Amino acid sequence: MDYAFLISSLIKIVALLAVVLGIMNYAVYAERRISALIQDRLGPNRVGPAGLFQPIADAAKFLLKEDFTPGHVNKFYYWLAPCLAMIPAITTLAVLPFGSTLFGVPMVIADINVGVLFVFAIASLGVYGIVIAGWSSNSKYPFLGGVRSTSQMISYELSLGLAVIPIFLLIGQLRLTEVVRYQIEHGWMIAPFVGDWTNPHKWLLAIPMVVSFVVFTIAIFAETNRLPFDLPEAETELVGGYHTEYGSMKFGLFFLGEYVAMITGSAIIVTLFLGGWHFPGIPDGSHGWGWGLVNIFIFFSKVAVLLFVFIWVRWTLPRFRYDQLMRLGWVFFFEIALVNIFVAAIILAYFPA
Amino acid sequence: MAITVSRPKLNWSERLYLPAILSGMAITLKHFKNMLLGRTKVTMQYPEEKWDSQMPEHYRGAPALVRDQTGRIRCVACQLCEFICPPRAIKIIPGEIPTGDRFAKVEKFPHEFDIDMIRCIYCGLCEEVCPEQAIYLRKDYAITGFTRADMVHDKEKLLEIGGVMHGVVLKWNEKK
Numbered sequence: 455m456d457y458a459f460l461i462s463s464l465i466k467i468v469a470l471l472a473v474v475l476g477i478m479n480y481a482v483y484a485e486r487r488i489s490a491l492i493q494d495r496l497g498p499n500r501v502g503p504a505g506l507f508q509p510i511a512d513a514a515k516f517l518l519k520e521d522f523t524p525g526h527v528n529k530f531y532y533w534l535a536p537c538l539a540m541i542p543a544i545t546t547l548a549v550l551p552f553g554s555t556l557f558g559v560p561m562v563i564a565d566i567n568v569g570v571l572f573v574f575a576i577a578s579l580g581v582y583g584i585v586i587a588g589w590s591s592n593s594k595y596p597f598l599g600g601v602r603s604t605s606q607m608i609s610y611e612l613s614l615g616l617a618v619i620p621i622f623l624l625i626g627q628l629r630l631t632e633v634v635r636y637q638i639e640h641g642w643m644i645a646p647f648v649g650d651w652t653n654p655h656k657w658l659l660a661i662p663m664v665v666s667f668v669v670f671t672i673a674i675f676a677e678t679n680r681l682p683f684d685l686p687e688a689e690t691e692l693v694g695g696y697h698t699e700y701g702s703m704k705f706g707l708f709f710l711g712e713y714v715a716m717i718t719g720s721a722i723i724v725t726l727f728l729g730g731w732h733f734p735g736i737p738d739g740s741h742g743w744g745w746g747l748v749n750i751f752i753f754f755s756k757v758a759v760l761l762f763v764f765i766w767v768r769w770t771l772p773r774f775r776y777d778q779l780m781r782l783g784w785v786f787f788f789e790i791a792l793v794n795i796f797v798a799a800i801i802l803a804y805f806p807a
Numbered sequence: 808m809a810i811t812v813s814r815p816k817l818n819w820s821e822r823l824y825l826p827a828i829l830s831g832m833a834i835t836l837k838h839f840k841n842m843l844l845g846r847t848k849v850t851m852q853y854p855e856e857k858w859d860s861q862m863p864e865h866y867r868g869a870p871a872l873v874r875d876q877t878g879r880i881r882c883v884a885c886q887l888c889e890f891i892c893p894p895r896a897i898k899i900i901p902g903e904i905p906t907g908d909r910f911a912k913v914e915k916f917p918h919e920f921d922i923d924m925i926r927c928i929y930c931g932l933c934e935e936v937c938p939e940q941a942i943y944l945r946k947d948y949a950i951t952g953f954t955r956a957d958m959v960h961d962k963e964k965l966l967e968i969g970g971v972m973h974g975v976v977l978k979w980n981e982k983k
Contacts, residue, residue, distance in 0.1 A: 491842040492838050492839045492842075493838070494847050495849075770828075771831065
Protein backbone atom coordinates (compact mmCIF):
# COMPACT_ATOMS: atom_id res chain seq x y z
CA MET A 455 0.00 0.00 0.00
CA ASP A 456 1.44 3.30 -1.09
CA TYR A 457 0.64 5.66 1.75
CA ALA A 458 2.23 8.72 0.14
CA PHE A 459 -0.07 8.28 -2.89
CA LEU A 460 -3.10 7.74 -0.68
CA ILE A 461 -2.45 10.82 1.46
CA SER A 462 -1.56 13.08 -1.47
CA SER A 463 -4.71 11.94 -3.31
CA LEU A 464 -6.86 12.65 -0.27
CA ILE A 465 -5.35 16.12 0.08
CA LYS A 466 -5.92 16.80 -3.61
CA ILE A 467 -9.54 15.63 -3.43
CA VAL A 468 -10.32 17.79 -0.41
CA ALA A 469 -8.52 20.83 -1.80
CA LEU A 470 -10.10 20.55 -5.27
CA LEU A 471 -13.56 20.07 -3.78
CA ALA A 472 -13.06 23.11 -1.55
CA VAL A 473 -11.89 25.23 -4.48
CA VAL A 474 -14.69 24.09 -6.78
CA LEU A 475 -17.40 24.56 -4.17
CA GLY A 476 -15.99 28.02 -3.48
CA ILE A 477 -16.04 28.88 -7.18
CA MET A 478 -19.58 27.47 -7.37
CA ASN A 479 -20.82 29.78 -4.61
CA TYR A 480 -19.16 32.78 -6.15
CA ALA A 481 -20.42 31.77 -9.60
CA VAL A 482 -23.94 32.29 -8.25
CA TYR A 483 -22.87 35.70 -6.94
CA ALA A 484 -21.15 36.49 -10.26
CA GLU A 485 -24.27 35.44 -12.14
CA ARG A 486 -26.36 37.88 -10.14
CA ARG A 487 -23.89 40.76 -10.32
CA ILE A 488 -23.06 40.35 -14.03
CA SER A 489 -26.68 39.93 -15.04
CA ALA A 490 -27.46 43.08 -13.07
CA LEU A 491 -24.67 45.07 -14.68
CA ILE A 492 -25.70 43.90 -18.15
CA GLN A 493 -29.23 45.10 -17.45
CA ASP A 494 -28.03 48.45 -15.99
CA ARG A 495 -28.87 47.38 -12.44
CA LEU A 496 -26.54 46.96 -9.47
CA GLY A 497 -27.27 43.48 -8.13
CA PRO A 498 -26.62 42.26 -4.59
CA ASN A 499 -24.23 44.77 -2.99
CA ARG A 500 -25.38 44.94 0.63
CA VAL A 501 -24.02 41.87 2.44
CA GLY A 502 -20.38 42.61 3.19
CA PRO A 503 -18.07 44.69 0.99
CA ALA A 504 -19.65 44.90 -2.49
CA GLY A 505 -22.00 42.09 -1.51
CA LEU A 506 -19.21 39.51 -1.31
CA PHE A 507 -20.79 37.66 1.63
CA GLN A 508 -24.04 37.15 -0.30
CA PRO A 509 -23.30 33.44 -1.00
CA ILE A 510 -23.01 32.82 2.74
CA ALA A 511 -26.35 34.48 3.33
CA ASP A 512 -27.90 32.45 0.49
CA ALA A 513 -26.51 29.18 1.87
CA ALA A 514 -27.75 30.01 5.36
CA LYS A 515 -31.19 30.73 3.93
CA PHE A 516 -31.33 27.41 2.09
CA LEU A 517 -30.14 25.46 5.15
CA LEU A 518 -32.54 27.09 7.60
CA LYS A 519 -35.65 26.69 5.46
CA GLU A 520 -38.14 23.98 6.27
CA ASP A 521 -37.22 20.80 4.39
CA PHE A 522 -40.66 19.72 3.30
CA THR A 523 -41.72 16.78 1.17
CA PRO A 524 -45.04 17.16 -0.66
CA GLY A 525 -47.58 14.42 0.04
CA HIS A 526 -48.10 13.33 -3.55
CA VAL A 527 -44.51 12.48 -4.52
CA ASN A 528 -42.64 9.22 -4.74
CA LYS A 529 -40.52 9.72 -1.62
CA PHE A 530 -37.52 7.54 -2.46
CA TYR A 531 -36.87 9.00 -5.90
CA TYR A 532 -37.84 12.48 -4.75
CA TRP A 533 -34.99 12.38 -2.22
CA LEU A 534 -32.61 10.62 -4.60
CA ALA A 535 -32.90 13.12 -7.47
CA PRO A 536 -31.03 16.11 -5.94
CA CYS A 537 -28.09 13.85 -5.05
CA LEU A 538 -28.05 12.46 -8.60
CA ALA A 539 -27.98 15.99 -9.97
CA MET A 540 -24.98 16.98 -7.85
CA ILE A 541 -22.77 13.87 -7.72
CA PRO A 542 -21.99 13.27 -11.44
CA ALA A 543 -21.02 16.91 -11.92
CA ILE A 544 -18.50 16.74 -9.07
CA THR A 545 -17.21 13.26 -9.96
CA THR A 546 -16.17 14.38 -13.44
CA LEU A 547 -13.57 16.67 -11.90
CA ALA A 548 -11.55 13.64 -10.78
CA VAL A 549 -9.90 13.08 -14.17
CA LEU A 550 -9.26 16.69 -15.15
CA PRO A 551 -5.63 17.87 -14.85
CA PHE A 552 -6.02 21.18 -13.01
CA GLY A 553 -2.31 21.95 -12.64
CA SER A 554 1.16 20.74 -13.57
CA THR A 555 2.93 19.39 -10.49
CA LEU A 556 3.25 20.59 -6.91
CA PHE A 557 6.23 19.17 -4.93
CA GLY A 558 6.53 16.49 -7.62
CA VAL A 559 2.91 15.34 -7.24
CA PRO A 560 0.90 15.56 -10.49
CA MET A 561 -2.11 17.83 -10.06
CA VAL A 562 -4.75 15.40 -11.24
CA ILE A 563 -6.69 13.15 -8.92
CA ALA A 564 -7.02 10.10 -11.19
CA ASP A 565 -4.87 10.07 -14.32
CA ILE A 566 -6.75 7.24 -16.03
CA ASN A 567 -6.19 6.24 -19.64
CA VAL A 568 -9.88 6.44 -20.62
CA GLY A 569 -10.02 10.09 -19.47
CA VAL A 570 -12.55 11.62 -21.80
CA LEU A 571 -14.71 8.49 -21.95
CA PHE A 572 -14.99 8.67 -18.18
CA VAL A 573 -16.02 12.32 -18.45
CA PHE A 574 -18.80 11.52 -20.92
CA ALA A 575 -19.92 8.41 -19.06
CA ILE A 576 -20.29 10.24 -15.75
CA ALA A 577 -21.56 13.53 -17.14
CA SER A 578 -24.35 11.67 -18.96
CA LEU A 579 -25.60 10.39 -15.61
CA GLY A 580 -26.51 13.98 -14.76
CA VAL A 581 -29.66 13.58 -16.85
CA TYR A 582 -30.98 11.00 -14.38
CA GLY A 583 -31.18 13.58 -11.61
CA ILE A 584 -33.41 15.75 -13.76
CA VAL A 585 -35.53 12.95 -15.19
CA ILE A 586 -36.11 11.33 -11.80
CA ALA A 587 -36.89 14.70 -10.24
CA GLY A 588 -39.44 15.40 -12.97
CA TRP A 589 -41.02 12.00 -12.73
CA SER A 590 -41.10 11.52 -8.95
CA SER A 591 -42.65 14.95 -8.38
CA ASN A 592 -45.92 13.56 -9.77
CA SER A 593 -46.89 16.93 -11.18
CA LYS A 594 -47.41 18.27 -14.69
CA TYR A 595 -44.76 20.95 -15.05
CA PRO A 596 -41.85 19.02 -13.52
CA PHE A 597 -42.83 16.08 -15.71
CA LEU A 598 -42.72 18.22 -18.85
CA GLY A 599 -39.37 19.62 -17.74
CA GLY A 600 -37.99 16.14 -17.18
CA VAL A 601 -39.19 14.90 -20.57
CA ARG A 602 -37.74 17.90 -22.36
CA SER A 603 -34.48 17.45 -20.52
CA THR A 604 -34.18 13.80 -21.51
CA SER A 605 -34.55 14.46 -25.21
CA GLN A 606 -32.41 17.59 -25.12
CA MET A 607 -29.48 16.04 -23.29
CA ILE A 608 -29.51 12.86 -25.35
CA SER A 609 -29.62 14.87 -28.59
CA TYR A 610 -26.77 17.14 -27.65
CA GLU A 611 -24.62 14.39 -26.20
CA LEU A 612 -24.19 13.08 -29.75
CA SER A 613 -22.66 16.31 -31.00
CA LEU A 614 -20.68 16.57 -27.77
CA GLY A 615 -19.12 13.17 -28.31
CA LEU A 616 -18.54 13.65 -32.04
CA ALA A 617 -16.97 17.08 -31.58
CA VAL A 618 -14.03 15.76 -29.54
CA ILE A 619 -13.12 12.98 -31.97
CA PRO A 620 -10.82 15.22 -34.13
CA ILE A 621 -8.69 15.88 -31.04
CA PHE A 622 -8.22 12.21 -30.38
CA LEU A 623 -7.60 11.49 -34.05
CA LEU A 624 -4.74 13.95 -33.73
CA ILE A 625 -3.33 12.79 -30.39
CA GLY A 626 -4.15 9.11 -30.50
CA GLN A 627 -4.85 8.85 -26.77
CA LEU A 628 -7.84 9.46 -24.51
CA ARG A 629 -5.74 10.39 -21.46
CA LEU A 630 -6.45 14.04 -20.61
CA THR A 631 -2.93 14.74 -19.29
CA GLU A 632 -1.69 13.70 -22.76
CA VAL A 633 -4.06 16.20 -24.36
CA VAL A 634 -2.56 18.95 -22.21
CA ARG A 635 0.99 17.76 -22.87
CA TYR A 636 0.38 17.80 -26.62
CA GLN A 637 -0.94 21.35 -26.40
CA ILE A 638 2.12 22.47 -24.43
CA GLU A 639 4.37 21.14 -27.17
CA HIS A 640 2.33 22.08 -30.23
CA GLY A 641 0.22 25.02 -29.09
CA TRP A 642 -3.40 25.23 -28.02
CA MET A 643 -5.90 23.35 -30.15
CA ILE A 644 -7.69 26.44 -31.42
CA ALA A 645 -4.69 28.80 -31.45
CA PRO A 646 -1.39 26.95 -32.09
CA PHE A 647 1.03 29.79 -31.37
CA VAL A 648 3.58 27.65 -29.54
CA GLY A 649 6.46 25.75 -31.19
CA ASP A 650 6.78 25.84 -34.99
CA TRP A 651 3.79 28.08 -35.39
CA THR A 652 4.65 29.12 -38.94
CA ASN A 653 3.97 25.55 -40.10
CA PRO A 654 0.85 25.80 -42.37
CA HIS A 655 -0.16 22.25 -41.43
CA LYS A 656 -0.96 23.33 -37.89
CA TRP A 657 -3.13 26.20 -39.07
CA LEU A 658 -4.91 23.93 -41.53
CA LEU A 659 -5.58 21.58 -38.64
CA ALA A 660 -6.80 24.47 -36.48
CA ILE A 661 -9.82 24.91 -38.79
CA PRO A 662 -11.59 21.65 -37.80
CA MET A 663 -10.44 22.29 -34.23
CA VAL A 664 -12.20 25.67 -34.12
CA VAL A 665 -15.34 24.08 -35.57
CA SER A 666 -15.08 21.37 -32.91
CA PHE A 667 -14.61 24.01 -30.24
CA VAL A 668 -17.72 25.94 -31.30
CA VAL A 669 -19.88 22.81 -31.54
CA PHE A 670 -18.55 21.44 -28.27
CA THR A 671 -19.09 24.72 -26.42
CA ILE A 672 -22.65 25.04 -27.69
CA ALA A 673 -23.34 21.41 -26.78
CA ILE A 674 -22.00 22.07 -23.27
CA PHE A 675 -24.44 24.98 -23.02
CA ALA A 676 -27.24 22.56 -23.86
CA GLU A 677 -25.92 19.88 -21.50
CA THR A 678 -25.80 22.26 -18.56
CA ASN A 679 -29.33 23.56 -19.30
CA ARG A 680 -28.15 27.13 -19.70
CA LEU A 681 -29.82 29.69 -21.88
CA PRO A 682 -30.43 29.65 -24.82
CA PHE A 683 -31.13 25.96 -24.17
CA ASP A 684 -32.76 26.12 -20.73
CA LEU A 685 -35.98 24.39 -21.77
CA PRO A 686 -36.04 21.90 -18.86
CA GLU A 687 -36.38 24.79 -16.42
CA ALA A 688 -38.01 27.44 -18.59
CA GLU A 689 -39.67 29.33 -15.77
CA THR A 690 -41.95 31.32 -18.06
CA GLU A 691 -43.36 28.14 -19.59
CA LEU A 692 -43.01 25.49 -16.90
CA VAL A 693 -43.34 27.44 -13.63
CA GLY A 694 -39.84 26.25 -12.73
CA GLY A 695 -39.31 23.04 -14.66
CA TYR A 696 -38.16 19.82 -13.08
CA HIS A 697 -37.55 21.38 -9.64
CA THR A 698 -40.97 23.01 -9.23
CA GLU A 699 -41.91 20.71 -6.35
CA TYR A 700 -38.61 21.12 -4.54
CA GLY A 701 -37.77 23.53 -1.75
CA SER A 702 -35.02 24.47 0.69
CA MET A 703 -31.70 22.63 0.39
CA LYS A 704 -33.06 20.06 -2.06
CA PHE A 705 -33.74 22.88 -4.49
CA GLY A 706 -30.37 24.30 -3.50
CA LEU A 707 -28.67 21.09 -4.63
CA PHE A 708 -30.30 21.31 -8.07
CA PHE A 709 -29.41 24.97 -8.32
CA LEU A 710 -25.80 24.50 -7.24
CA GLY A 711 -25.51 21.27 -9.25
CA GLU A 712 -26.22 23.33 -12.35
CA TYR A 713 -23.34 25.63 -11.46
CA VAL A 714 -21.00 22.72 -10.72
CA ALA A 715 -21.94 21.29 -14.12
CA MET A 716 -21.06 24.67 -15.62
CA ILE A 717 -17.67 24.65 -13.88
CA THR A 718 -17.01 21.07 -14.97
CA GLY A 719 -18.06 21.87 -18.53
CA SER A 720 -15.77 24.90 -18.62
CA ALA A 721 -12.93 22.82 -17.19
CA ILE A 722 -13.40 20.21 -19.94
CA ILE A 723 -13.39 22.91 -22.63
CA VAL A 724 -10.24 24.43 -21.11
CA THR A 725 -8.51 21.06 -20.96
CA LEU A 726 -9.44 19.96 -24.48
CA PHE A 727 -9.20 23.17 -26.48
CA LEU A 728 -7.58 25.97 -24.50
CA GLY A 729 -4.36 24.37 -23.33
CA GLY A 730 -5.35 23.30 -19.82
CA TRP A 731 -3.05 24.84 -17.22
CA HIS A 732 -0.56 25.98 -19.84
CA PHE A 733 0.12 29.60 -20.70
CA PRO A 734 2.88 30.55 -23.16
CA GLY A 735 6.04 31.61 -21.35
CA ILE A 736 5.15 30.28 -17.93
CA PRO A 737 7.16 27.20 -16.83
CA ASP A 738 5.56 24.16 -15.22
CA GLY A 739 5.77 22.91 -11.64
CA SER A 740 9.17 21.25 -12.03
CA HIS A 741 10.77 24.72 -11.76
CA GLY A 742 9.56 25.24 -8.18
CA TRP A 743 6.32 25.00 -6.25
CA GLY A 744 5.54 28.66 -6.90
CA TRP A 745 5.17 27.95 -10.61
CA GLY A 746 3.03 24.93 -9.73
CA LEU A 747 0.62 27.22 -7.92
CA VAL A 748 0.71 29.67 -10.84
CA ASN A 749 -0.27 26.83 -13.20
CA ILE A 750 -3.25 25.94 -11.01
CA PHE A 751 -4.20 29.61 -10.92
CA ILE A 752 -4.00 29.82 -14.73
CA PHE A 753 -6.30 26.81 -15.08
CA PHE A 754 -8.93 28.27 -12.80
CA SER A 755 -8.57 31.70 -14.43
CA LYS A 756 -9.41 30.15 -17.79
CA VAL A 757 -12.38 28.41 -16.19
CA ALA A 758 -13.48 31.74 -14.73
CA VAL A 759 -13.29 33.44 -18.13
CA LEU A 760 -15.46 30.68 -19.62
CA LEU A 761 -17.91 31.01 -16.73
CA PHE A 762 -18.17 34.72 -17.55
CA VAL A 763 -18.98 33.78 -21.16
CA PHE A 764 -21.65 31.36 -19.92
CA ILE A 765 -23.26 34.12 -17.87
CA TRP A 766 -22.80 36.71 -20.62
CA VAL A 767 -24.54 34.49 -23.19
CA ARG A 768 -27.36 33.73 -20.79
CA TRP A 769 -28.24 37.40 -20.39
CA THR A 770 -27.94 38.14 -24.10
CA LEU A 771 -29.81 35.45 -26.00
CA PRO A 772 -33.47 34.49 -25.89
CA ARG A 773 -34.58 30.90 -25.40
CA PHE A 774 -35.01 28.62 -28.40
CA ARG A 775 -38.37 27.15 -29.21
CA TYR A 776 -38.47 23.41 -28.60
CA ASP A 777 -38.61 22.39 -32.28
CA GLN A 778 -35.80 24.84 -33.07
CA LEU A 779 -33.71 23.25 -30.35
CA MET A 780 -34.21 19.77 -31.75
CA ARG A 781 -33.64 20.94 -35.33
CA LEU A 782 -30.45 22.69 -34.30
CA GLY A 783 -29.18 19.64 -32.46
CA TRP A 784 -30.03 16.96 -34.99
CA VAL A 785 -29.88 18.80 -38.32
CA PHE A 786 -26.99 21.20 -37.79
CA PHE A 787 -24.62 20.34 -34.96
CA PHE A 788 -24.75 16.59 -35.49
CA GLU A 789 -23.95 16.98 -39.21
CA ILE A 790 -21.32 19.64 -38.67
CA ALA A 791 -19.55 17.51 -36.08
CA LEU A 792 -19.75 14.44 -38.33
CA VAL A 793 -18.34 16.23 -41.39
CA ASN A 794 -15.73 17.83 -39.19
CA ILE A 795 -14.37 14.41 -38.22
CA PHE A 796 -13.82 13.55 -41.91
CA VAL A 797 -12.22 16.93 -42.58
CA ALA A 798 -9.80 16.40 -39.70
CA ALA A 799 -9.07 12.85 -40.84
CA ILE A 800 -8.40 13.96 -44.42
CA ILE A 801 -6.05 16.71 -43.25
CA LEU A 802 -4.20 14.24 -41.03
CA ALA A 803 -3.95 11.63 -43.78
CA TYR A 804 -3.16 13.70 -46.88
CA PHE A 805 -1.45 16.83 -45.53
CA PRO A 806 1.19 15.46 -43.16
CA ALA A 807 3.23 17.83 -41.07
CA MET B 808 -59.27 37.73 -44.89
CA ALA B 809 -56.14 36.10 -43.91
CA ILE B 810 -53.03 38.02 -44.73
CA THR B 811 -49.83 36.18 -45.56
CA VAL B 812 -46.93 38.05 -44.04
CA SER B 813 -43.94 37.72 -46.30
CA ARG B 814 -40.84 36.44 -44.57
CA PRO B 815 -37.80 38.69 -44.86
CA LYS B 816 -35.17 37.41 -47.22
CA LEU B 817 -32.08 36.66 -45.15
CA ASN B 818 -28.63 36.88 -46.60
CA TRP B 819 -25.88 34.38 -45.96
CA SER B 820 -24.45 35.90 -42.79
CA GLU B 821 -27.90 36.38 -41.29
CA ARG B 822 -28.79 32.76 -41.94
CA LEU B 823 -25.57 31.64 -40.28
CA TYR B 824 -26.96 33.15 -37.05
CA LEU B 825 -23.58 33.44 -35.36
CA PRO B 826 -22.81 37.06 -36.46
CA ALA B 827 -26.14 38.15 -35.00
CA ILE B 828 -25.29 36.42 -31.73
CA LEU B 829 -21.91 38.11 -31.61
CA SER B 830 -23.34 41.57 -32.27
CA GLY B 831 -25.92 40.98 -29.54
CA MET B 832 -23.19 39.97 -27.16
CA ALA B 833 -21.26 43.12 -28.06
CA ILE B 834 -24.28 45.19 -27.04
CA THR B 835 -24.62 43.48 -23.66
CA LEU B 836 -20.87 43.77 -23.11
CA LYS B 837 -21.11 47.51 -23.77
CA HIS B 838 -23.81 47.82 -21.11
CA PHE B 839 -21.73 45.73 -18.72
CA LYS B 840 -18.64 47.87 -19.33
CA ASN B 841 -20.47 51.16 -18.91
CA MET B 842 -22.04 49.98 -15.66
CA LEU B 843 -18.69 48.72 -14.39
CA LEU B 844 -16.97 52.02 -15.14
CA GLY B 845 -19.82 53.95 -13.56
CA ARG B 846 -20.85 55.70 -16.78
CA THR B 847 -24.45 54.53 -16.54
CA LYS B 848 -26.14 56.03 -13.51
CA VAL B 849 -29.65 54.74 -13.04
CA THR B 850 -30.04 53.26 -9.57
CA MET B 851 -30.39 55.41 -6.46
CA GLN B 852 -28.90 53.66 -3.41
CA TYR B 853 -31.95 54.25 -1.25
CA PRO B 854 -31.05 54.59 2.43
CA GLU B 855 -27.84 56.50 1.66
CA GLU B 856 -29.22 58.60 -1.19
CA LYS B 857 -32.72 59.96 -0.97
CA TRP B 858 -34.78 61.74 -3.54
CA ASP B 859 -35.90 64.51 -1.18
CA SER B 860 -34.28 67.19 -3.31
CA GLN B 861 -36.06 65.96 -6.44
CA MET B 862 -39.45 65.60 -4.80
CA PRO B 863 -42.16 67.53 -6.71
CA GLU B 864 -44.06 70.37 -5.05
CA HIS B 865 -47.34 68.48 -5.18
CA TYR B 866 -45.98 65.33 -3.53
CA ARG B 867 -48.51 63.77 -1.15
CA GLY B 868 -46.83 62.22 1.90
CA ALA B 869 -48.00 61.71 5.46
CA PRO B 870 -50.99 63.83 6.57
CA ALA B 871 -50.30 66.13 9.51
CA LEU B 872 -52.04 68.67 11.75
CA VAL B 873 -50.75 72.23 11.89
CA ARG B 874 -50.78 75.05 14.44
CA ASP B 875 -51.35 78.68 13.51
CA GLN B 876 -49.12 81.65 14.36
CA THR B 877 -50.49 81.91 17.89
CA GLY B 878 -49.81 78.25 18.62
CA ARG B 879 -53.44 77.12 18.51
CA ILE B 880 -54.22 73.79 16.88
CA ARG B 881 -56.08 74.86 13.80
CA CYS B 882 -58.34 71.83 13.80
CA VAL B 883 -61.80 72.56 15.19
CA ALA B 884 -62.85 68.89 15.31
CA CYS B 885 -65.58 69.30 12.71
CA GLN B 886 -64.88 65.66 11.65
CA LEU B 887 -65.34 66.32 7.93
CA CYS B 888 -62.02 64.61 7.23
CA GLU B 889 -63.12 61.65 9.30
CA PHE B 890 -66.26 61.35 7.17
CA ILE B 891 -64.58 61.77 3.80
CA CYS B 892 -61.57 59.55 4.46
CA PRO B 893 -62.06 56.65 1.96
CA PRO B 894 -60.20 53.99 4.00
CA ARG B 895 -61.53 55.38 7.30
CA ALA B 896 -58.06 55.96 8.66
CA ILE B 897 -58.93 59.02 10.77
CA LYS B 898 -60.48 58.84 14.22
CA ILE B 899 -61.37 62.06 16.06
CA ILE B 900 -62.72 62.46 19.59
CA PRO B 901 -63.77 66.12 19.91
CA GLY B 902 -63.38 68.10 23.14
CA GLU B 903 -64.86 71.38 24.28
CA ILE B 904 -62.78 74.46 24.85
CA PRO B 905 -63.68 75.79 28.33
CA THR B 906 -65.18 79.26 28.71
CA GLY B 907 -62.61 81.86 29.66
CA ASP B 908 -60.08 80.44 27.28
CA ARG B 909 -58.61 82.82 24.76
CA PHE B 910 -60.21 80.87 21.93
CA ALA B 911 -63.44 79.98 23.70
CA LYS B 912 -65.52 81.10 20.70
CA VAL B 913 -63.99 78.27 18.64
CA GLU B 914 -65.91 75.91 20.97
CA LYS B 915 -64.36 72.61 19.82
CA PHE B 916 -60.89 71.16 19.60
CA PRO B 917 -59.68 67.62 18.86
CA HIS B 918 -59.31 65.84 22.18
CA GLU B 919 -57.83 62.89 20.33
CA PHE B 920 -56.86 62.78 16.67
CA ASP B 921 -55.50 59.46 15.38
CA ILE B 922 -54.54 58.61 11.80
CA ASP B 923 -53.88 54.94 11.15
CA MET B 924 -50.98 55.06 8.69
CA ILE B 925 -51.52 51.40 7.75
CA ARG B 926 -54.89 52.41 6.35
CA CYS B 927 -54.02 55.83 4.93
CA ILE B 928 -53.87 55.86 1.13
CA TYR B 929 -52.36 59.37 0.82
CA CYS B 930 -55.29 60.51 -1.32
CA GLY B 931 -55.31 64.03 0.13
CA LEU B 932 -59.11 64.26 0.45
CA CYS B 933 -58.73 65.28 4.11
CA GLU B 934 -56.60 68.22 3.08
CA GLU B 935 -59.06 69.13 0.36
CA VAL B 936 -62.16 68.94 2.54
CA CYS B 937 -60.78 70.76 5.59
CA PRO B 938 -62.58 74.16 5.99
CA GLU B 939 -59.94 75.37 8.46
CA GLN B 940 -56.83 74.44 6.46
CA ALA B 941 -55.77 72.45 9.50
CA ILE B 942 -54.64 69.21 7.93
CA TYR B 943 -51.97 69.03 5.25
CA LEU B 944 -50.16 66.27 3.41
CA ARG B 945 -46.47 66.69 4.16
CA LYS B 946 -43.57 65.13 2.25
CA ASP B 947 -42.72 62.40 4.79
CA TYR B 948 -42.89 59.04 3.04
CA ALA B 949 -40.75 56.65 5.12
CA ILE B 950 -43.29 55.75 7.78
CA THR B 951 -42.24 52.61 9.64
CA GLY B 952 -43.00 50.83 12.89
CA PHE B 953 -42.52 47.50 14.60
CA THR B 954 -46.14 47.05 15.67
CA ARG B 955 -49.54 48.08 14.37
CA ALA B 956 -49.84 50.44 17.32
CA ASP B 957 -46.61 52.16 16.24
CA MET B 958 -48.17 52.93 12.90
CA VAL B 959 -51.05 54.95 14.39
CA HIS B 960 -50.09 58.60 14.48
CA ASP B 961 -51.66 60.36 17.47
CA LYS B 962 -52.22 64.09 17.90
CA GLU B 963 -48.72 64.84 19.23
CA LYS B 964 -47.05 62.97 16.39
CA LEU B 965 -49.26 64.68 13.79
CA LEU B 966 -48.51 68.13 15.21
CA GLU B 967 -44.81 67.30 15.29
CA ILE B 968 -44.87 66.41 11.58
CA GLY B 969 -47.09 69.37 10.74
CA GLY B 970 -45.40 72.25 12.53
CA VAL B 971 -46.67 75.83 12.21
CA MET B 972 -48.55 77.02 9.15
CA HIS B 973 -48.78 80.72 8.38
CA GLY B 974 -51.99 80.63 6.47
CA VAL B 975 -54.73 82.86 5.15
CA VAL B 976 -57.55 81.67 7.39
CA LEU B 977 -57.58 84.09 10.33
CA LYS B 978 -61.26 83.98 11.21
CA TRP B 979 -60.74 83.00 14.88
CA ASN B 980 -58.64 86.05 15.73
CA GLU B 981 -59.74 87.92 18.85
CA LYS B 982 -60.23 91.17 16.93
CA LYS B 983 -62.92 89.79 14.67
